[in-house]
Amino acid sequence: MTAFYYLLGVVIFVVAILASIGLHELGHMIPAKKFGGKVTQYFIGFGPTVWSKQVGETEYGVKAIPLGGYVKIVGMLPPGAHELADEVVVDAAGNTVTRVRKSNTGMFTQLISDARAAEWELVGPEDNDRLFYKLASWKKIVVMAGGPTVNLLIAFFIFWGVFATYGQQTAEVATGAPVISTVSECVIPFTEEGRKCTADDPPSPAFEAGLRPGDQVTTFNGVAVTGWDQLRDLIRDNAAGDATIAYVRDGQQLNGTTSTTVEARPTSETDETLREVGFLGVTPELEIITTTGGPLYTLDQMGDMTVETVKALATLPVKVFDVAQAIVGLEERDPLGPVSIVGGGRLAGETVSSDQFPVAEKAVFLLMLIAGFNFFIGMFNFLPLLPLDGGHIASAAWEWVRRGIARLRRRPDPGYVDAAKLLPIAYVVASAMLVMGVVLIIGDLVVPLSLEG
Template identity: 70%
Template sequence: MTVLLYTLGVVVFAVAILASIGLHELGHMIPAKAFGGKVTQYFIGFGPTVWSKQVGETEYGVKAIPLGGYVKIVGMLPPGAADLADGVEVDADGNQVVKVRKSNTGMFTQLISDARAAEWETITPADSGRLFYKMPWWKKVIVMGGGPTVNILIAFGIFVGVFATYGNAGDPAIETTVGEVSACVKPAEESGKVCTPEELAKNPTPAYQAGIEAGDRMVSFNGVAITSWDQMQALVKKNGTAKASVVVERDGEQLTFQTTTVVRPPDKVGEKADKTVGFLGVTPRTHPTTGGVLYTLDQMGTMTVDVVKALGTLPAKVWGVAQAIVGVKERDPQGPVSIVGGGRLAGETASHEEIPVKQKMISLLMLVAGFNFFIGMFNFVPLLPLDGGHIAGALWEALRRGWARVRRRPDPGYVDVAKLLPVAYVVGLAILVMGVVLIVGDLVVPVHLES
C-alpha cells in the first residue's frame, strides 16, 4: 500500500508539473497567434520526438525528456546589417527576401551569424508581416510574459483556494488557548523531550504544578484580561519570580490557579539567566490563518521577496548540493530541489502513514503551487534565454525609440537580441549545469520529508 501511495504521489506531481509546462507554453503561443505571429512548433519536453501531429501551420508534440517545453515563434532574431549577403533581394513575385550570410570572422560573430542563418532559413516571403521582431514592443512583452504569468496564476489559484478553505499553515494564527503544557523546566534546546521522574519532582513548571491543562483558554493574568498570547507572554515575563493568579476557562467554567512563575534556565551553555524574566510553561494552540484574494496577494508579495533572495543565492546553494554529493558536507534540507526532488517529496507525503488524507492533499497542492511560483519568477529574470531577457529587450526597444522621438532623432529600429546570444549560451549552460547538479543531488543525497 505504501509503495502504491508513493507512486501515486509521484505521478500526481509529475502530471501537474507537465500540465503546468504545457500551460506555460500556451501562455506564449496563444497571444503570439492572436497578434498575427507564426508559431510552427509547440512541444512539451526536449530531445527526441515521442509523438507529434501537424495542425495547420503548427506541429504539436511531446519529446522524450519532460523537463521543460518550448514554442517556435518565427522571426525572433532580426537580420543584422553586417550579416546581409547582398542586401534585400526581390523574388519573381516582387516580394522582398532577406539573405543572411553564414560566414563571419570571430567566434562570437560567427555564433550570432549562424543563429541568424538558422532562423532565416525557415522564413518565407509570405512571413514578412508576421515576424516576431517586427511586433510592437508591448505585444512582445505580452507574448514573452504570458508563459511565466500563467505559472504565477496557477500558483495564485492554488494558494487562494487553500488559504480560503484550509488556511495557511505557514502563517499560523495564535489563539489564547493553551495548546501544550510543559511538565518540567528545561533549556530551549531540550524542549519536547520527555521529563524524567527526577526532573518532574525537582523542577516542575508552574503551569503543570498548578493544574493548567491543554485546551484551557487564558482569561486573565494577575487581574489583567488576556486579549492575545503576546500580551500574556509579556505579562508572564514581567512577573519574574513573583506570585501569579491565572484565570482560565475550561468547559465553560472559569477556574483560578495560584502559582509562582519561575525563571527558565539559560537557552545556551554558559549563558546567564535573566532573573527578571518569568516563565509559566505553556505554549499556545495555533491554526492556519484563512483569507481570501487580498490575503493571498499579500502572502505572495512576501513570497516574491523570498524568491528574489533565493534566486540571488541559488548558485551558492547549488554549489552546496554539489559538495553534499561528494560527501564534503551535509545537504541543506531547506535548500533547492529539482523536479525529481519535488517528485520524491510528493511520494513521501502521499505515503506517510501519520499524515491525514486531507493534509496530504493540501501538501501536494502547495508543492505544485510552490514549483509554479518559482518557475514563473525564475523565467522573469531579465537574462536570455529566459523569457525575462526577451521582455527586457522589448522594454529597452520601447525606451530607446521613445527617447529618439522626444529628441526628434531618427528611429533607432528594433533591438537586436541576437547580439546577446553569447550571454544567452553562458546563462543557458549555467542553468543546465545547476539543473544536472540538483537532479543528481536529489538521486544521491535527497531531501526527505520532515517528520
C-alpha cells in the same frame, strides 16, 4: 498499497507540472499567433521527439525529457546590419529562400552569426511580415510575458482555492502562562542547531531543573509569568544567574532551581543578529490558527511570497552549491533549500503514501506543492536574463523606451534591439541553469529531502 500510493503521488505531481509547462507555452503561442506571428513548433519536453503531429503550420509534440518546453516563433532574431544585403537568395532548385550571411571574425561573432543563420535558414519571403522581431514592442512583451504569467495565474487560483476553503494554518504561541512543548537535554550552539546531543555537550538548565514537556511555568525568580514573551525576556536578562522556576504539572505545583547559561542567540524572530543572552532550553507550546480569505487575501499572501522568492533567487547559486556539498558529504542538506522536479515528485509520493496525514491534508499539501512550483517557475522566468522570458521582455522594453525617446527628441528611428548580441551571455546563463538543474536532480536522488526531515 504503500508503493501504489507513492507512485500515485509522483504521477499526480509530474502530470500537474507537465500540464503547467504546456499551459506556459500556450501563454506564448496564443498571443504570438493572435498578433500574426508564425509558430512552427509547440513541444513539451526536450531531447528526442516521442510524438508529434503537424496541424496547419505548427508541429505539436512531446519530447523525451520532461524538464521544460518551448514554442518556435519565426524571426526571433533580426538580421545583423551588415547582413541585410544577403537576406534573399535563390537555392539550387530555383526557390527563393531568406538567408543570412555567416561571419567568422571572432568566436562570439561566429556564435551570433551561426544563431542568425539557424534562425533564418527556413524563413521564406512570405514570412517577411510575420517575423517576431518586427512586431510592435508591446506585442513582443505580451507574447514573452504570457508564459510566466500563466504560471502565476495557476498558482493564484490554486492558492485562492485552498485559502478560501481549507484556509492557511499558522502556528502561534498559546496565550496565557506558557506551556512547555520541548525541553533541550543539552546546550547546543545556535549555529549547530539540528544536531543531536553528544557526551561533550553540557546538560541544559531546563533539563537540570527537572522541567518536562507539558509543564506550565507560573513564576520565574518570583515574578509571575503571564506569557511566553515575558518569560523569554526574563530568561535572556538573567544571563548566567540563578533561576527558581515554579510550574504546574498534572495539577500539582512544583519548583525547580538551576542557573541559566549564556549563549549567542538571535535578537528576535525577525532579527537574526546574534548576541549573548541567558539560555534555559525550552520552547513553548503552539496553537494552530486557521485563517481563510478570498482573492485579495490571496494577493496579499502572494506579495509576501514574492519578497521571499526574490530573496531565494538572489541566493540560489549559493543554495545549489550547498546541495553539491551535501552530495559529497561535506555538510547536511538544508531542509528549506531548493529542490528539482525529482525532489518535488518524491515529496508528493511520500505525502500520498504516508499514514500520518488525513486525506484532506494530503490533497492540500499536493495542491500547495504544485502551486509553489508554478509560482517559482513564473518568478524565475521573469528574471531579465536571456534565454529566460524576462530577457526577451527586457530587450523589447528597452526597444520601446529607446524608440519613444527618439520620437520625443525628433530623432531617426533607432531600429530594433538586436537580442542576438546578448547570445554569449545567454549561453553562459543557460549553462549555469543546466549545471544547477543537474546538481539539484542528483541531490534529490543522493541526499533527498523527506517529510520526516
